[in-house]
Amino acid sequence: MRQFYESVRIALSALWANKLRSVLTLIGVIVGVATIIAIVSLITGMNQYVASSINSLGATTFIVEREGIITSEDQWWDRQKRKKITIADLAAVQQGCENCETVSGRATTARTAKHGNKNVDDVWIMGATANWPQTVDFDLEQGYFPTEADDEHRRPVAFIGYDLIDNLFPGYNFIGQTIRLGGRDFTIVGNGKRRGSTLGESRDNYVIIPLSTFEKYFGTRRSVDLFVKAKSFETMDDAKNEVRMIMRARRNLSYGQDDDFEIFTAGDIMSIWENFSRGAFIVMIGISSIALVVGGIVIMNIMLVSVTERTREIGVRKAIGARKSSILWQFMSEALTLSFVGGAIGIAGGVLAGWLLSGLSGIPMGIELWSVVAGLAVSGGIGTLFGVYPAMKAARLDPIEALRYE
Amino acid sequence: MSQDDILIKTTDLWKTYKMGDEEVHALRGVSMTVQRGEYLAIMGPSGSGKSTLMNLIGCLDTPSQGNYELNGRQVAQMNDDELAYVRNKEIGFVFQTFNLLPRATALHNVELPLIYNGTASEQRVDMAKRALEMVDLGDRMMHRPNQLSGGQRQRVAIARALVNNPSLILADEPTGNLDTKTGLEIMNLFDRLHGAKNTIILVTHEYDVAAYANRVVHIRDGKIEKEERGRRVAA
Numbered sequence: 001m002r003q004f005y006e007s008v009r010i011a012l013s014a015l016w017a018n019k020l021r022s023v024l025t026l027i028g029v030i031v032g033v034a035t036i037i038a039i040v041s042l043i044t045g046m047n048q049y050v051a052s053s054i055n056s057l058g059a060t061t062f063i064v065e066r067e068g069i070i071t072s073e074d075q076w077w078d079r080q081k082r083k084k085i086t087i088a089d090l091a092a093v094q095q096g097c098e099n100c101e102t103v104s105g106r107a108t109t110a111r112t113a114k115h116g117n118k119n120v121d122d123v124w125i126m127g128a129t130a131n132w133p134q135t136v137d138f139d140l141e142q143g144y145f146p147t148e149a150d151d152e153h154r155r156p157v158a159f160i161g162y163d164l165i166d167n168l169f170p171g172y173n174f175i176g177q178t179i180r181l182g183g184r185d186f187t188i189v190g191n192g193k194r195r196g197s198t199l200g201e202s203r204d205n206y207v208i209i210p211l212s213t214f215e216k217y218f219g220t221r222r223s224v225d226l227f228v229k230a231k232s233f234e235t236m237d238d239a240k241n242e243v244r245m246i247m248r249a250r251r252n253l254s255y256g257q258d259d260d261f262e263i264f265t266a267g268d269i270m271s272i273w274e275n276f277s278r279g280a281f282i283v284m285i286g287i288s289s290i291a292l293v294v295g296g297i298v299i300m301n302i303m304l305v306s307v308t309e310r311t312r313e314i315g316v317r318k319a320i321g322a323r324k325s326s327i328l329w330q331f332m333s334e335a336l337t338l339s340f341v342g343g344a345i346g347i348a349g350g351v352l353a354g355w356l357l358s359g360l361s362g363i364p365m366g367i368e369l370w371s372v373v374a375g376l377a378v379s380g381g382i383g384t385l386f387g388v389y390p391a392m393k394a395a396r397l398d399p400i401e402a403l404r405y406e
Numbered sequence: 407m408s409q410d411d412i413l414i415k416t417t418d419l420w421k422t423y424k425m426g427d428e429e430v431h432a433l434r435g436v437s438m439t440v441q442r443g444e445y446l447a448i449m450g451p452s453g454s455g456k457s458t459l460m461n462l463i464g465c466l467d468t469p470s471q472g473n474y475e476l477n478g479r480q481v482a483q484m485n486d487d488e489l490a491y492v493r494n495k496e497i498g499f500v501f502q503t504f505n506l507l508p509r510a511t512a513l514h515n516v517e518l519p520l521i522y523n524g525t526a527s528e529q530r531v532d533m534a535k536r537a538l539e540m541v542d543l544g545d546r547m548m549h550r551p552n553q554l555s556g557g558q559r560q561r562v563a564i565a566r567a568l569v570n571n572p573s574l575i576l577a578d579e580p581t582g583n584l585d586t587k588t589g590l591e592i593m594n595l596f597d598r599l600h601g602a603k604n605t606i607i608l609v610t611h612e613y614d615v616a617a618y619a620n621r622v623v624h625i626r627d628g629k630i631e632k633e634e635r636g637r638r639v640a641a
Contacts, residue, residue: 003521013509316505319466320566321494321522323487399466403501 003326007333014306014334015341022341025302028295029342029382030349032288033375037350039284040371042357043277045364049198050273054266056137060101060233061266062240064093064226064247068262069272082260084223087211089250090129093226096246099239102229104132107214107222113207114180115168123164124206125181127214135227143175143190150189151210156217158186162194162204181207184217200362236265292378295342296386303335303390314394315402328395335387336380343379347372413477413573413605414440414463420471421458421628432458434628435472440607442573445600447608447619447636455628457578460609464497464576465489477573494523498567502579504559506551512538512562513547519570537565541595557588564595568604575599575606581615593618 015022057063067079090105097103106128113123130148133140146157158179165174178185186209195203211224230239240263247261307314314327322330351367358365421433432455440446450456461467462474465481468489474482477496484492493499506515516534525533538547541561551559560580567575577596581589596618600606608619616622617636624631 006521010509312505313507316501316507317518317522318490319464319493319499320519321490323490323522325487326522400461403466403505 003329004333007330008337010330011334011337012341015338021302025298026295026338026342026345028291028293028298029339029379030295030346032290032292032295032382033343033346033379034350034353035284035288035291036375036378037347037367037371038354038357039280041351041354041365041367042363043280044366044368045358046273046277048366049364050270053198054269057266058135058137058229059266060230060236061135062228062230062236063262063264064228064243065262065264066223066225068264069269071272079262083251084221085226085247085261086220086224087215089247090224090226092250093228093243093246097228097239097242099231099235099242100228101231102131102134104129104135104227104229105211105224106132106227107211107218107224109214109218109222111182113164113168115177118168120164120167120205122205123181125214125218126206126208127211127218128208129211132208132227135229139193139195141191141193143188145190146208146210146213151212154212154216155210156184156186156213157189157209159190159192159208160188161192161206163202164205164207165191166204179207181209182217198362198364240265292382296339296382299335299338299342299383300386300390302338303331303387304393306334307331307390307394310394311397311402311405314397315399315405318397318399319403324395327397328391331391331394332384332387335391336383339379339383339387340376343376346379347375350375411441412439413442413444414438415473415475416463417473417475418471419459419462419469419474421455421462421467422470431628433462433469436625436628436630438623438630440605442605443600443603445596445606445608445618445620445636447610447616447622448625449610449613449616449622450625451611454625456609456611456625458628459625460576460578460607463574463607464499465492491523494519495570496573498564498570498572498575500560500563500567500575500577500580502582504551504556504563504583506559506562506566508551511548511550512543512554512565515551515562516566516569519566523570533569534565537569538562540568541565555588556584557591560584560588560592561595564592564599568599573605575604576609577606578609579611579615580608581612589615 064085066082066084067076070076070079087105090103093100094103106126108127109125110122111125113120128146130146130151133145143159145159146155150157158181160174160179164179168174168179169177174188175190177188179188180186186207197203228239228243230236244259244263248259251260253260317327354365354367357363416436416438419433419436420431423430423432436459448456448459462469465476468484469482472482473480476492479492481489481492507518513531513534516537517530520530520533535544535547538544541564543558543561543565546554546558551562554562580596581592584592593615596606606619608615610616619636621633622636623633
């Protein structure tokens with residue numbers, strides 16, 4: 001045991017004595033391990049972000065949209081050509097779908113919001129039916145959400161987010177005040193809780209008005225997104241099918257034709273993300289494997305040089321009583337010390353890189369313990385695998401030859 | 407001379423090397439006996455086989471033919487691990503080029519044989535300290551070899567050779583890398599060790615060094631040519 005401690009001490013002092021050579025030796029292992037740590041923590045962070053974003057949708061809600069989830073530019077152009085979904089479609093679904101508990105609608109655009117001489121640019125304007133809060137997770141703070149009566153009468157009332165409060169009404173009461181959107185005045189009736197920002201974008205820069213008011217003031221060119229809450233998780237598929245049938249009938253689609261609209265759930269979004277992250281994970285494994293193998297080969301080379309440089313020393317150790325196994329373990333320990341030091345630096349580097357990338361790109365980051373353990377295990381494996389050959393060479397040296405070595 | 411007094415007994419030692427198609431006989435039947443407490447020198451020119459004999463006596467190698475009994479053990483048929491054990495316990499090597507670990511302290515260098523036989527830490531340090539005191543280096547234990555003179559380095563090597571209480575001290579040209587004055591100091595140290603009942607075998611090609619021994623064995627062409635008493639021993 002003492003011999004192991006000895007070898008570790010020797011290896012560490014050799015590493016420290018020649019820092020540049022050590023860094024060059026360990027670069028492969030450092031990069032390999034750092035890649036594992038950084039990418040796993042970014043993927044973990046994104047998983048948490050996607051999951052929490054989707055959570056607001058709820059397990060029994062699905063969305064009916066014209067565009068849906070887009071994965072290529074061609075797809076976007078094609079889908080823009082489709083018929084838009086209208087309030088009439090919403091009414092038809094509401095009436096015809098038995099398994100649907102709530103059917104709400106939403107249309108969106110962006111405008112500048114003004115109050116007095118202050119304004120906020122690029123505000124996300126959402127026209128929604130009064131029952132929309134029932135279909136998504138919703139946090140009311142003060143006042144109330146536009147009602148069915150407001151919707152029926154197309155009243156110019158607004159439910160605002162915190163960016164507008166912070167910029168247009170800092171520190172004073174805003175309920176009852178007016179804001180100007182797209183040249184029209186709206187009365188503020190309520191606001192939502194602060195949500196913060198993700199991926200660098202603020203989630204508090206919105207105004208919600210009744211859907212019919214939206215169509216009155218901003219036209220009917222925008223497609224309406226339907227948010228449908230099924231009666232239960234078990235009946236969600238039935239609800240989706242009913243909605244699909246109703247929509248297809250309204251658009252006179254024949255049996256062989258594809259849907260010209262999209263129906264998807266939180267689960268669908270999650271699957272697409274999972275496909276992507278699986279791909280990223282595989283790429284990561286590829287990169288780090290290459291780096292680790294290269295790193296292992298470099299360690300093996302350095303160990304071989306070390307064995308040659310210390311041939312005399314090995315001869316002396318054998319002369320004073322070291323057995324083959326002692327010499328083998330001595331050099332294996334040195335190889336393992338090398339690779340574990342590389343692994344430790346790689347872990348630190350990976351955490352740092354992940355943190356930097358996260359700060360720069362806005363992608364959240366979450367460090368997973370298993371990736372750190374994997375990093376250490378992998379370093380140990382590389383040290384063992386690539387240290388064996390030099391260690392055996394050292395152990396097999398003939399003491400007489402070794403003692404004569406210049 | 408009882409059996410117990412005999413430390414080394416070689417019987418008809420041969421060592422043969424294959425060089426391509428030819429066989430080269432480095433030793434051609436060497437038989438000799440060494441008693442406990444003897445001070446012996448082995449002399450011979452280059453190629454005489456004295457290094458080969460030294461390697462066999464030091465258990466660094468095994469003979470192609472013949473027997474070698476060391477301190478009651480039959481060594482000639484031992485495997486690598488057994489030889490390593492014998493080297494550790496029975497033999498203390500002293501080399502011409504000292505062969506210390508350059509980045510370790512004197513104390514640690516002397517401890518090394520004890521590490522290889524699993525001696526416990528405290529005991530090890532005690533034994534190493536005593537060995538260093540025996541060679542008058544008690545005050546330089548924590549120095550590294552590059553902080554020591556040639557003579558001091560050789561003394562550390564001698565302390566290392568002594569630390570395990572070996573049956574035999576085997577010195578190969580111990581003064582070869584030292585100046586005359588320092589060489590004298592080292593030979594005086596060997597005298598002291600011999601006086602303390604250690605068995606010493608010197609291998610050298612210098613008469614001045616061999617003269618310190620009580621008995622000189624001359625080797626030539628793989629055989630013992632003659633033996634004589636050391637010059638200092640009274641006739």
